[in-house]
Each structure stands twice: as structure tokens, then as C-alpha cells.
Amino acid sequence: MNNEVTPEILGEVITSLAEGFDAELYAKTEEELEEYWHWHWGDKCSVEWNTYQFFDLLELYSNFCRRWEEKHNGGCCVVERVRDKYVMPKVRIFLEELAKHQEVRK
Numbered sequence: 381m382n383n384e385v386t387p388e389i390l391g392e393v394i395t396s397l398a399e400g401f402d403a404e405l406y407a408k409t410e411e412e413l414e415e416y417w418h419w420h421w422g423d424k425c426s427v428e429w430n431t432y433q434f435f436d437l438l439e440l441y442s443n444f445c446r447r448w449e450e451k452h453n454g455g456c457c458v459v460e461r462v463r464d465k466y467v468m469p470k471v472r473i474f475l476e477e478l479a480k481h482q483e484v485r486k
Contacts, residue, residue: 405444406451416444417470421477430481434474442467 419437445466
């Protein structure tokens with residue numbers, strides 16, 4: 381039995397994992413995309429840290445949404461769809477949280 385890991389075997393494993401992740405994403409409904417949103421305001425963190433975390437997780441979330449939208453609704457106007465349907469509501473939530481926490485700091 382040969383237990384050697386070759387570039388070909390490694391490539392097959394990585395491809396298989398990626399295909400599995402894609403299949404899981406594409407099987408979700410539009411509403412289930414919300415499962416990819418993980419940001420919440422960290423009360424023990426600075427405004428700067430919360431902003432950084434929000435931006436980082438917003439990028440990740442928007443990438444999932446973009447890929448899902450492209451698969452289900454095509455590539456035409458995907459940037460606008462993702463911005464309007466997924467990203468802007470999250471930005472509004474962030475701004476509400478920021479305003480609440482700015483009031484607390486005064």
C-alpha cells in the first residue's frame with residue numbers, strides 16, 4: 381500500500397472539498413444565505429476593532445452572496461444585486477449599532 385501524497389492526489393482532495401462547499405452554498409435558499417452572516421457588535425472591543433471586524437466579515441458574506449447570485453440569477457448586474465439585497469442592509473445595521481455605542485461613550 382502506497383501512502384505517498386502526490387501533487388495529483390492533493391489536487392483531487394482540494395478540488396473535491398471546493399466542489400462540496402460550492403454544492404452546499406448553491407443548495408441554500410436566498411433566506412439561508414443569512415447563515416453566512418457572523419458579525420455582531422463586540423461590547424468589549426473598540427469602535428475601530430468593531431469596524432474592522434464588520435468590514436472583514438462583510439467582505440466574506442458578500443462573496444458568498446455574489447457566488448450564490450451568479451449561480452441562481454446570472455452574472456448580469458450581480459454587483460448591484462448583491463449590494464442592494466445583501467450588503468446595504470448590513471451596513472444599515474452597523475450604522476445603527478455604531479450610533480448606539482457612540483451615545484454610550486459620551
